[in-house]
Amino acid sequence: MSLSDFFTIPFLVNALVGGVLIAILLSVLSLFVFVKKWSFINIGISHAAFGGLAIGFFLGVNPTITGSLFAILVGVLIGYISKKGQVHEDISIGILLSFSMALGVVVMSFSNNYNSDLFAFLFGNILTITQQDIIMILVFSVISLGFLLYNLERIMYCCFDEELAYISKVNTKFFYYSLITLIAIATVLSIKLVGSVLSSAMIILPAAVSSQLFWKYKSIILASIFISVVVVFTGIVVSFQYNLPSGSTIVIIYSLIFFIVILVKRLFIR
C-alpha cells in the first residue's frame, strides 16, 4: 500500500489526524514535565486515568470525562501532598497509582468483554479514534496550546523557582494546578493513541530527546513538536503496514530515537 492510499481510508485518517494533534499538545506539555522533573507524577496521573476510564465505561458514562476527572483529582492530590510535604511525593504517587490501577481492574472485571476492553485501555487502539474524538482533541488542544503559549514565560518562571515567581506577582498556585489539570486531560486524550501504560512515555520522551539537541526552552518545544509529529506519523504507518500495535510501535520508535541521540552525542560530541 502506498502512502497516498492511507489517506483514502477514513479510520486511518482519523488515527493520523488525532495522533498528530495529541502529539503536538503532549510535546509542549513535555517541556514542563521535563523541567519540573514530573515524570513520576505523570506516570501516577496516567494510571489514575485508567481507573477513571474503567469507571466511566462500567457506568455507561463517557469514559473520557470520568477518566479526565479521575486523573485531575489524582494529579491535584499528588501536587497538594507534595506541596504540603507531609507524605513524601514518591510514597503518595506509589499508593495512588496502585489504588487507581487496582480499582480500574476490579471495575473492568464486571464487564463482559473484560480482556479486550482492558487491553484497549492499557495499550490503546488508535484505530478506534472517531471523528468525535478528533473534534474533542482539536478543541482541547487549541485552548490548551493557546493558554500555554500565552503564559509560557510565567509557567517557565514558576518551574524555575516558584517562590521567586510569586515575589514577581505571578499567580503560582493557579499555574501549578492548571498545569497538572492540562497534563491530566491530555493524558486521558492520549490513551486511545498509546494506552494508559504507555501514555506517560509520550509526554516524557519529546523533551527528553529534544533537550539532548537544544538547550533553549523555545527550541526544545519546536524540536519536540517536529520529532513527535514525525514519530507518531511513522509509527501509525509502520504499525498498519506490518500489523503491529500502533501505540507500542510509536513508543518503541521514540525510545530508539532517544537512545540513538544519547549514543551519538556520547560518541561524537564531547
Place this chain on the structure above:
Amino acid sequence: MIKVENLWVELNGNLILEDISLEIKKGEIVAIVGPNGGGKTTLIRTILGFIKPTKGRVLIDGKEPKDYIKSGKVGYLPQKSSYERDFPVSALDVVMFGLVEVKISKKEKEKKALEVLRYVGMESFKDKPFGKLSGGQQQRVMIARAIISEPELLILDEPSTGVDVVAQESFYEFIKKLNQEKGITVLMITHDIGAVGSFVHKVVGLNKKLHYFGDFKDFLQKSNVDKLYGSEVKLLIHSPECFTCQYFNVEVKRH
C-alpha cells in the same frame, strides 16, 4: 519600612523565633547574623509572607507582606548555591523573568534586562545557559533579576554563597552602590560579618531570640558576639581599605 512586632514562629512544633521586634527604616542596609539554625531564614521568609507567624505580625510600609508583594516592589535572592544545570534558560531569560508581570513590550523588557546585566557586569554572558555559569556568575544574574523591577526593598539570603573571595568583595561593593544610587532598602542574611561591616547601617543578631539590634560598631563588643554565638568566637574582619584581614577578639584592630 519593615516593622516586626512581637513575632513568634513555630514550625512543626519547634519554636524557631521568639518574641522578635524590630524596625527597619527606608534606605537602610541591615545585616542579619547569627549561628546556623538561629532562625535567620525563617525571619526573612516570614517577612516575605511565605511563613505565617504563630503570634505577632510583620508590616511592610504599613501593609501585610502578601499585600505589599502584590505591589511588585520587592526583590528577593533566595539561599541557593546553584540551580539545575540543565534548566533550559539563558542568563537573559532569567533576568527577564523579573519583568514577566510588567506590562511593557518584549523589546523594552529586553532593553532593561541588558541594562541590569551590564550593571552587574554580566552583559557578555547574556546568551549563555544559566545552569552552566559559575556560582558567582549565577548570583550576579539572580541579583540582576531581583533588581530589574526596580524594587524598594531587596531581601538577600546569604548572597555570597558559592562566590569566591574576590567576587564577594565586588558583590558587596555592588550592594553598597545599589543602596547609595537607588536608595534601595537592603535586608540580608550573612555569615560574613566582617566583610559587610564597613557599609551596613544596622545588624540584627539572631539566635531564636533577638540578641542584638543596632549599629555594627556596638555589635562588635565582645559580650554581644559571645551572647549571640553562645561561646567565644573569633571574627575575621576585612578592612575596607585593603584585602588583608586580621583576627580580633575584643576589639577591631585595623592596619
